[in-house]
Each structure stands twice: as structure tokens, then as C-alpha cells.
Amino acid sequence: MAASPDAAGNQTDPSTDSSARSGAVRPRIGVLAVQGGFQRHVEHLREAGAEPVEVRLPAELEALDGLILPGGESTTITMGIEKAGLAKGILAHHQAGRPTLGTCAGMIVAGREHLGLIDITTKRNAFGRQLSSFEDDISVEGVVDGPIRAVFIRAPWVESTGEGVQVLAEVRGHPVAVRQGNVTALSFHPELTPDNRIHQWFKELCVA
């Protein structure tokens, strides 16, 4: 609830710096915090051993090792990005080859119709309104071993994919997890279950 995490983690204290090199790497991962379920992502990242950074302003996008675009209302989030002037910084992060993960509304925002970080088009509220929300055990190829409980709330699905987009999971015949290069997009909410494997995987990706 409070302000973004303080800068304590960034200070280049030589002792922490050397411990970082000896394997205890703690990547700084931003979570877009203009609207939506960012808080649970922050908690999951912390638990996974990353340093979460709530992103509301362009300066907070600098020098991130990874970025999460969380769930929420895509219309509201898109407007928030525009209003706070965040698009340029997100694109710069992406063009520098650093990983981005979009979940639920974040998948829509990452797609071709908005930020264009990944070559997909999406269908909003594709599975229906709030009442049609559901959970399902799915496997997400190359991300987690074995099934994972996926929570779909007014979730989108991927309508079309461009060249080079890999489909990692499908539900009811529609892609719900896709990847292209360093951008991964999920229709569901990995932050709403205690299972931390997706955040663990993303953290590792940001260290590499």
C-alpha cells in the first residue's frame, strides 16, 4: 500500500555487490502499478527472491531486470500508461532484451493492439463476464513442470498469433499462454494461488 520499495536494494554497497556475484542474485523486477492486482505480484516476487519495484512513473522503469504487466482492467491500465507517460520506458525495457511477463489484462496490454511487445491479438473477456470465471489445471510448456492451477477471471484469450509466437498452453481450444522471445503472456492470474513456480521461473529468466 505504501510507496514504492525504497532504494536500499540498489545501493552499491561493496559487500552486497560481491555476494550478488557469488550466486545470491536478486533481480529488480518492476510491477506496473497504475491499476489492478499488482500487490500480489509484488508479494510473490519477494517470496521468489526478487526485488519488486512498483512502477507508476517513468523513472521507476529504469534499470529493471524484468517487468510484470499485471491483471486489472485493460482499458484503465492502458489509459494509466498513457497518462503517466510510461509507454516509451516499457518499450525501451523490451528493446533492451529484458524479460516482460503480462498476466490477464497485462496480456492484452502487451499485445499488438496496445504496446506491441508480442505479436498477438487478444479477445477481451473472451470466456465471459465475472460469472463465467473459472479455475483449471493446465500445463504451461517450458515454464513449469507438471500441471498448475490457473485462475481465469474475465480472462482474455489469444485470437491470433504472428510468426515466432510459441503457444505454451491452450484452454477450450484457445491459446492462454504464449511466448515470443523475452515476452511471455498468460490469460490467467498466477499471483492468486500460493503456487510460486511461475514467479520463480520468471525470476530465473531475469537473472540469466
Add this chain to the structure above:
Amino acid sequence: MLKGGVIMDVVDADQAKIAEDAGACAVMALERVPADIRRDGGVARMSNPRMIKEIQDAVSIPVMAKVRIGHFVEAQVLQSLSIDFIDESEVLTPADETNHVDKFGFDAPFVCGATNLGEALRRIGEGAAMIRSKGEAGTGNVVEAVRHMREIVGGIKRLSTLSSTELPTAAKELQAPLELVRDVATRGWLPVPVFCAGGIATPADAALMMQLGAEGNFVGSGIFKSDDPERRAKAIVEATTHFNDADRIAAASEQLGEAMPGIEMAALGEDGRLAGRGW
């Protein structure tokens, strides 16, 4: 997912579009905003389903609507319309003076008002998926919302200082289910999102509630009873997002025109208070 952001009261499809374009994360469809319900008097009921459908067709963000406290058939009707959230609201005239709706009997999620932690936990115990402060709707006066938010957040803080031996007595005093009291004491927060509602009229009001611990804001009469609803709606969204950034709140507060006229609590009298409804 509905978390963070601003939920705005709207009375028709045009207002719903304005709210969506201003960055609202959901709209509350109702026939009269609380300030008008207050002015008109009489029995306030669930809105006409046709008007709710028109609003559902007009926007892509979630649509909520209100039912009277305890009126489970109004809730059944809203669920049949595929409403995204049902607000069992003290702003409407209560239908049952003893019982609230058994919210576990529904698939649609419910939001309920609360003035303190015990009330919030009773509503969650009945199945509410979201809690909002009651405040005093339709007054443009944020004082009651502040009181309720401080009661809820303060109550949570007190619980988290208690030992497990002390929790059963705390549950008795709160008149709340022990299991929920234990859960809140461990987690240090409610198991559902907590929003603020009731009296927000300015961007600074919205940011105040966020700094006091709200996870988002409901704004009712404050937007469409002001001079320039479009600009005010945007400004309140901005202040809710950047609630710790006084420069941005200042910038958003410029050139807004007049806020809705406010009502001092003492002028309401006991009968005029809506927050006392609900048990």
C-alpha cells in the same frame, strides 16, 4: 481483476462511457445517485434491468449494481443479468432489518459496506468478496469514510498484536466469526479487497483514503454532481493511482470547477444517516 482504481456511479449509458473513458475500473449502475436519493426520499430499490443492460452494452469494464440489504430476490435478478458485482447497499432502503443476503448462495460476487472491523467480518462471513467503507453517501463529506476506514484498519492492527489466547474474546467483542478473526490476525489484512466509499468529492479526498489504507475508491455523487464530470472523473482516477504524489494530485486538482455541494454531518440528523443501516 477488480483491484485498485475507481468505481463510479452512473445513471445511464452516456455517463458510463464518460466514466470508462476517464479510466474508471468499473461502473455502478443505478437510477439515482445517492445525493438524489437523499433529496427525493421514498423507498430506493434495485435499478431497472433494462437500464442495467444498456450500460452493460455500452462499456467493456465490469458493471455493478445495488440491491437492498437482505433482498435476495433482487440479487437473483441481478445475477440473471450476468452482473459482474452485486452491492448489497445501505444507500437503498433495507428490505430486511435483521438479515443480510446469504451471499454464499450466489455465483456473482458481492461487495458490502462496513463501518468497522466487526461489521466487515460479519459480511465476509456471509460470503462478501469485497468490503467498502460506508461513509455517508451523497453528502460530498469525507469525514465518515475516514472514520470507517480508520476503524477497519485500526481494528486489524489491534488484532495482529493479540496472542492466540486472546482471539476468542476479541471475536466475541467484534461479534465476528472466530475463524475469520484468526485469519485476519495472522495475515494482518482482510482476506478480500477493501475499498473506500461514501463522501469522496475531490482528488485529494481520493488520495487521502488511499493513504489511510483503501485499495481503491467508489465515487458516487461526487463526479456527476460536479461542474465538470469528465475532468473530475479523470482527476480522481489520477489521484487514486498516484496517491502518494502531492505534485500530481495538485496538478489534477486545478481547473476542475466546483465540487458537489457538501453536507455537514450535524445537518443530517440521526434519521438522515444511511450508515446506520445494516447489522
